[in-house]
Amino acid sequence: xxxxxxxxxxxxxxxxxxxxxxxxxxxxxxxxxxxxxxxxxxxxxxxxxxxxxxxxxxxxxxxxxxxxxxxxxxxxxxxxxxxxxxxxxxxxxxxxxxxxxxxxxxxxxxxxxxxxxxxxxxxxxxxxxxxxxxxxxxxxxxxxxxxxxxxxxxxxxxxxxxxxxxxxxxxxxxxxxxxxxxxxxxxxxxxxxxxxxxxxxxxxxxxxxxxxxxxxxxxxxxxxxxxxxxxxxxxxxxxxxxxxxxxxxxxxxxxxxxxxxxxxxxxxxxx
Amino acid sequence: xxxxxxxxxxxxxxxxxxxxxxxxxxxxxxxxxxxxxxxxxxxxxxxxxxxxxxxxxxxxxxxxxxxxxxxxxxxxxxxxxxxxxxxxxxxxxxxxxxxxxxxxxxxxxxxxxxxxxxxxxxxxxxxxxxxxxxxxxxxxxxxxxxxxxxxxxxxxxxxxxxxxxxxxxxxxxxxxxxxxxxxxxxxxxxxxxxxxxxxxxxxxxxxxxxxxxxxxxxxxxxxxxxxxxxxxxxxxxxxxxxxxxxxxxxxxxxxxxxxxxxxxx
Numbered sequence: 001x002x003x004x005x006x007x008x009x010x011x012x013x014x015x016x017x018x019x020x021x022x023x024x025x026x027x028x029x030x031x032x033x034x035x036x037x038x039x040x041x042x043x044x045x046x047x048x049x050x051x052x053x054x055x056x057x058x059x060x061x062x063x064x065x066x067x068x069x070x071x072x073x074x075x076x077x078x079x080x081x082x083x084x085x086x087x088x089x090x091x092x093x094x095x096x097x098x099x100x101x102x103x104x105x106x107x108x109x110x111x112x113x114x115x116x117x118x119x120x121x122x123x124x125x126x127x128x129x130x131x132x133x134x135x136x137x138x139x140x141x142x143x144x145x146x147x148x149x150x151x152x153x154x155x156x157x158x159x160x161x162x163x164x165x166x167x168x169x170x171x172x173x174x175x176x177x178x179x180x181x182x183x184x185x186x187x188x189x190x191x192x193x194x195x196x197x198x199x200x201x202x203x204x205x206x207x208x209x210x211x212x213x214x215x216x217x218x219x220x221x222x223x224x225x226x227x228x229x230x231x232x233x234x235x236x237x238x239x240x241x242x243x244x245x246x247x248x249x250x251x252x253x254x255x256x257x258x259x260x261x262x263x264x265x266x267x268x269x270x271x
Numbered sequence: 272x273x274x275x276x277x278x279x280x281x282x283x284x285x286x287x288x289x290x291x292x293x294x295x296x297x298x299x300x301x302x303x304x305x306x307x308x309x310x311x312x313x314x315x316x317x318x319x320x321x322x323x324x325x326x327x328x329x330x331x332x333x334x335x336x337x338x339x340x341x342x343x344x345x346x347x348x349x350x351x352x353x354x355x356x357x358x359x360x361x362x363x364x365x366x367x368x369x370x371x372x373x374x375x376x377x378x379x380x381x382x383x384x385x386x387x388x389x390x391x392x393x394x395x396x397x398x399x400x401x402x403x404x405x406x407x408x409x410x411x412x413x414x415x416x417x418x419x420x421x422x423x424x425x426x427x428x429x430x431x432x433x434x435x436x437x438x439x440x441x442x443x444x445x446x447x448x449x450x451x452x453x454x455x456x457x458x459x460x461x462x463x464x465x466x467x468x469x470x471x472x473x474x475x476x477x478x479x480x481x482x483x484x485x486x487x488x489x490x491x492x493x494x495x496x497x498x499x500x501x502x503x504x505x506x507x508x509x510x511x512x513x514x515x516x517x518x519x520x521x522x523x524x525x526x527x528x529x530x531x532x533x534x535x536x
Contacts (some may be wrong), residue, residue: 060292077298092409115363132372133371133372136367136368136369136372137365137367137368137369138365138369138370138371138372140326140363140365140369141363141369141370141371141432142371143330143331143358144329144330144331144353144358144361144363144492145382145386146354146358146383146387147356147382147386226378
């Protein structure tokens with residue numbers, strides 16, 4: 001892959017980038033397959049599960065992220081209610097702010113903002129950690145000690161995030177609605193009891209679960225892309241930075257694509 | 272297994288190994304044998320594929336063609352369980368140590384034991400201490416993190432971990448690179464001691480002429496995708512091959528040769 005002396009034509013450039021992109025997509029797909037097969041193999045042997053690693057990752061990706069996830073979703077709830085307040089007031093439909101905040105937060109915003117924060121926070125950390133281990137020959141050392149890197153490094157992270165992200169999403173739901181509730185009172189004069197009365201009527205359990213169901217998928221995307229990019233690190237320290245950036249960009253991209261697909265699927269299912 | 276050292280027995284056998292990276296051919300039908308109980312050194316210019324060859328022997332890279340047999344196992348058609356069993360029988364010391372940065376030195380040494388044995392923590396601790404001492408490190412080093420170690424200590428700690436499971440076969444990647452002459456001299460001695468006391472078969476990659484002259488029983492010179500010559504340094508010095516001669520020409524080579532011949536082993 002040495003650059004040739006003459007500059008590439010536009011067409012050549014597009015061709016090369018497409019080939020590289022295809023190669024990477026293919027590698028990602030086979031990595032997903034490998035992870036799934038390691039997971040399937042370990043399901044039958046719970047004694048080999050790395051519980052310590054899973055718990056450690058739940059703490060670092062879940063518990064430690066509570067403040068930032070809480071703050072941002074609270075602010076998001078405030079913004080949604082504030083922006084909606086003007087419009088609703090014009091029609092005298094003040095009480096519908098509960099519908100607006102409830103449905104948009106639970107269904108879309110909370111799962112998405114949580115996934116994006118975690119992609120930036122944990123996806124990058126996974127890529128950097130594994131990438132550094134690849135550069136310092138630690139991954140090779142693991143293999144030669146007969147420890148599969150997928151089993152020790154990737155699987156616990158995926159499992160931890162699949163557990164932690166839904167929980168974080170519920171937390172974001174609560175804080176987001178709380179933010180909306182505060183705004184409803186100060187901007188539209190709707191009391192907390194009034195807001196919650198309407199909220200319970202307007203937001204169905206389905207809405208809550210539709211939002212929550214996305215979280216494990218987002219979690220798997222973030223963890224797998226982060227680990228995948230980390231394991232693809234070759235060469236020196238600069239490569240770790242590059243792979244980390246890639247991990248974040250790709251996982252946020254894929255999370256949003258997955259969210260769009262969910263929307264299509266849910267509307268087809270009339271949920 | 273100690274009586275096996277008397278009879279020459281092939282521990283590693285490479286037949287027609289071919290490796291390509293894209294269009295670049297690194298190994299072109301390479302053949303090589305390593306006997307039990309010997310210290311075998313692989314040398315060659317940069318890009319001659321020494322490291323790749325080592326990675327192929329320890330199941331980190333798969334050659335494009337050819338066959339590699341290690342300890343009687345053909346690496347190509349090894350099941351996952353067989354590979355796991357085989358990996359317990361060799362130890363690898365990486366060039367940069369490859370120690371796990373999140374664990375202390377002692378935890379690093381104990382890790383293979385924790386993974387592959389049912390020993391209690393106290394037993395693992397005792398073994399780790401013994402290996403630490405064997406590799407020539409002070410007991411206090413065990414509690415340190417890898418990032419606190421000097422280059423020489425890092426290599427010794429890595430060696431201690433490689434020895435944790437009492438392997439039959441030891442792979443050393445550049446054991447003296449980046450060390451000061453005194454530390455490097457210590458490594459020379461250590462490598463010889465391991466072979467003499469434990470009957471280990473040792474395969475190493477090195478550029479260190481002193482190590483080659485003082486320690487290696489046989490040396491294989493890689494060049495142009497093949498093994499250009501195999502033999503003791505004295506035998507190699509009589510060969511006229513263009514890939515081999517640079518190791519014996521020049522003031523540094525003559526210096527190492529002089530000190531080796533004047534100081535009998």
